[in-house]
Amino acid sequence: MHVGEILNVLTQFFHRQGIENAHVDAELLIAYVLQCKRLDLFLNYDKPLTPKQADALRTYAKLRAQKHPLQYILGSVNFYGQHMKVDTRVLIPRPETEELIHQLSEHWVNMPPKRVIDLGTGSGAIAITLAALFPYMNITASDAHADALCLAIKNATIHRVAHKIQFIHSDWFEKIPHHFDCIISNPPYLTEQEWASTQPEVKYFEPKHALVSKDNGLADIKKLLHQGIQHLNPHGCIVLETGMDQHEYLHSFAKKCGYRDAKTTLDLHKRERFFWAWL
């Protein structure tokens, strides 16, 4: 069979297996084994796969049919125009987090903060993207999970920004001695029930500790807001990616903690997803 026929067969197979973006996933996997760009696939439509490529494609197709996330199979995800390596040690960075970076960049257009921390950095997507966008920013990135931090350092090295980021292995602020102009985090914020109803790709393959938080999904966010006060410079800001039903509570909690001002911003689907609070 040549590439065009394989694409049809694989798309139909993924459809039958209930894969959401069957055609796109089939294209991306075939492009991956051919080591070409998805957009260049049509140049290869009439070519057959080598036996080695066909074997590799069969293995990847089986994994995808078992609901392994495509990004873990490909080993990377495109985040804000850069390839980040991902595997089961880290959450796959989401488009919502790209939107957070976009909003931060707009907010900082005239005066970017000097010292910033990305708490719970996972793959390093936030810290690495900020380091690329803001060359003079002093950036710290931390995670409680050493294996996630290893991957973040690897990504920072690949993107040549490792020397610009200080990586710290820490349970939130426990080992963070510094003060910052801006604290950023996309912490775990799902409730157990929300996690139980996520797609199999999320529930069975992404690290649960990156997704679920106690106290109705609020335990980690509350800790960050509460302890963040002691790590912010005067007029500093904490910016959190959150669940959509948490904002009414977060405004009153931030006030109780002593923040002077707060606001909620929306993601691309107009959902309340980002919480900003100022000292």
Ligand SMILES: C[S@@+](CC[C@H](N)C(=O)[O-])C[C@H]1O[C@@H](n2cnc3c(N)ncnc32)[C@H](O)[C@@H]1O
């Ligand atoms: C939702 S993921 C975000 C990953 C990455 N920042 C992103 O946006 O793609 C949450 C991250 O917080 C980390 N984390 C969970 N509990 C933590 C804790 N107590 N202290 C520090 N990091 C923690 C997890 O290991 C995970 O990498």
